[in-house]
Amino acid sequence: MVYIIGAGVAGLSLARALGRAGVAWCILEKEAEIGLYASGKNAGIIRSYETDPVIRHYAELTLAAYRQDEPGYDECGLIIKPWEIDYNLAGTPQRRFSHGRDSGFYLAQNGCVSAQGVLARLLREASAFGQVRFGFETQLNLHDGHLVSLQGATPSEIIALAPADQVVVANGEGAIQHAAALGRSLGLIAHRRNLYEYANVTGYTGPVEWNEETSCYFRADGDKLVATAGEQIPQASGQDTEPSGVNPSHLAALSREYPLLAERHLTGWRTCLRVMPADNRPYCGADAFLNNLWWFAGLGGRGMSLAPALAEELARQLTSKSGADAYSSALAPARAEVI
Ligand SMILES: Cc1cc2nc3c(=O)[nH]c(=O)nc-3n(C[C@H](O)[C@H](O)[C@H](O)COP(=O)(O)OP(=O)(O)OC[C@H]3O[C@@H](n4cnc5c(N)ncnc54)[C@H](O)[C@@H]3O)c2cc1C
The missing domain is CATH 3.50.50.60 (FAD/NAD(P)-binding domain)
Structure with missing residues (x-):
């Protein structure tokens, strides 16, 4: 067993x-x-x-x-703006972010x-x-x-x-x-990370978008857009992960990177820990x-x-x-x- x-x-x-x-x-x-x-x-x-x-x-x-x-x-694909360009991206089509401001790479198979x-x-x-x-x-x-x-x-x-x-x-x-x-x-270190949900008012169904430099990404999920942003905040495991509320700097970063994610369309958020060595x-x-x-x-x-x-x-x-x-x-x- x-x-x-x-x-x-x-x-x-x-x-x-x-x-x-x-x-x-x-x-x-x-x-x-x-x-x-x-x-x-x-x-x-x-x-x-x-x-x-x-x-x-x-x-x-x-x-x-x-x-x-x-x-x-x-x-649905992934549009990524990488932080370090050492990723074997040779041959990957480069194109503009559809919502972010800089050019990125398109990875169709993700x-x-x-x-x-x-x-x-x-x-x-x-x-x-x-x-x-x-x-x-x-x-x-x-x-x-x-x-x-x-x-x-x-x-x-x-x-x-x-x-x-x-x-x-x-x-x-x-x-x-x-x-x-x-x-x-x-x-092992636990990092707090927030997940935000927005109403998908435009009916977006395109690729996931990810700006690795700012650690922001979002994707469509039916009538929602789900997005995470954030710094890596070390946090003791078992600690209550819901005390701090919505982090305004996350929302600002998300709406700056992806104008689709307007704060007025925020419908919910969740916090939990990512654990990494x-x-x-x-x-x-x-x-x-x-x-x-x-x-x-x-x-x-x-x-x-x-x-x-x-x-x-x-x-x-x-x-x-x-x-x-x-x-x-x-x-x-x-x-x-x-x-
Ligand atoms: C906001 C956020 C966004 C993320 N986005 C992505 C993403 O887009 N793509 C991706 O690949 N990954 C993503 N991740 C990471 C991914 O969610 C985690 O790597 C993964 O879920 C970890 O799974 P796990 O089974 O190791 O741990 P957990 O999901 O934490 O599961 C552990 C389980 O163990 C149980 N448990 C704990 N202690 C005990 C005990 N003593 N006895 C019995 N049971 C116990 C818990 O109740 C829990 O059910 C994200 C994480 C976060 C927080």
């Missing part, structure tokens, strides 16, 4: 990948439903455009998977998904081989240097681990607490010290664009079907530890 802590896009993608390999899984989710954190509150932009070759590899695999499997994937739609489908496809146990806020119990059980909030909620059981930490910001409790040096590469692989513990955490601002392919890789490692290759070894949690 593989126990997965967390039912976000990471945990659910892994459950589906394990199910495809015929492996039984059980997700332990602290909330009563899926999608209450980053995985249900993101902009759903799927981009394969990355400078880091390791990230690009998994982003391209995920993009291919969405094109094949995800009925809600909208290949697009977007509905975050909630992806989560629901993952759960549906995974469910033949396991189930989500809701309301189980998991702590790890060690004895004599071994991970022996999983503890819920009350003393009676305890899962004793059999020798062949494996445990995967896939709980977004919660991974910060698990790393701290175990004394791991993963250096210092090197901005997720942790996806075996714990450096415990032989029945694995990490699938630190997906940063790209979890929707990476999780499905990373999950397939992690499932391969968990089922010992293949060793790590050059890409997956770059994501090993051991890279952060002094061993």
Whole structure:
């Protein structure tokens, strides 16, 4: 049995990948439903455009998977104004931003998904081989240097681990607490990020637009435009993420970059945390010290664009079907530890 802590896009993608390999899984989710954190509150932009070759590899695999499997994937394209021009953009058509002021590149093969739609489908496809146990806020119990059980909030909620059981930490910001409790040096930092929703008064259906320099982007979502802007504000995990309200500087930046996003059309906003390691590469692989513990955490601002392919890789490692290759070894949690 593989126990997965967390039912976000990471945990659910892994459950589906394990199910495809015929492996039984059980997700332990602290909330009563899926999608209450980053995985249900993101902009759903799927981009394969990355400078880091390791990230690009998994982003391209995920993009291919969405094109094949995800009925809600909208290949509407991405217009990007890159920050650093070292992105393999040779041959990519350059054109003007349709709403921003500067010229950008057009990446026809990128697009977007509905975050909630992806989560629901993952759960549906995974469910033949396991189930989500809701309301189980998991702590790890060690004895004599071994991970022996999983503890819920009350003393009676305890899962004793059999020798062949494996445990995967896939709980977004919660991974910060698990790393701290175990004394791991993963250096995960949570950043607050806001998602704004505007009425799509013009009926815009064009490409996603992204100005990497100002960290602003938006896309159409039916009768809404969803947009994020923002600085990276480090924030302790578990801290209330809704206290500060709408950030006026975000709205000003968005309407400056994309005049379509007028403040008077703002209909809602949400905040949650993106969790990333210092090197901005997720942790996806075996714990450096415990032989029945694995990490699938630190997906940063790209979890929707990476999780499905990373999950397939992690499932391969968990089922010992293949060793790590050059890409997956770059994501090993051991890279952060002094061993
Ligand atoms: C505003 C915003 C916009 C974004 N836009 C995009 C985008 O356009 N494209 C993209 O690719 N990515 C985007 N991202 C990033 C993406 O949303 C994340 O990388 C991804 O959702 C992280 O998924 P996760 O499963 O690791 O974590 P989460 O979604 O946080 O899921 C973790 C789950 O674990 C549960 N949990 C926590 N602790 C415990 C515990 N102790 N026991 C049991 N369960 C626990 C939580 O309840 C939660 O359900 C965005 C993020 C934000 C915040």
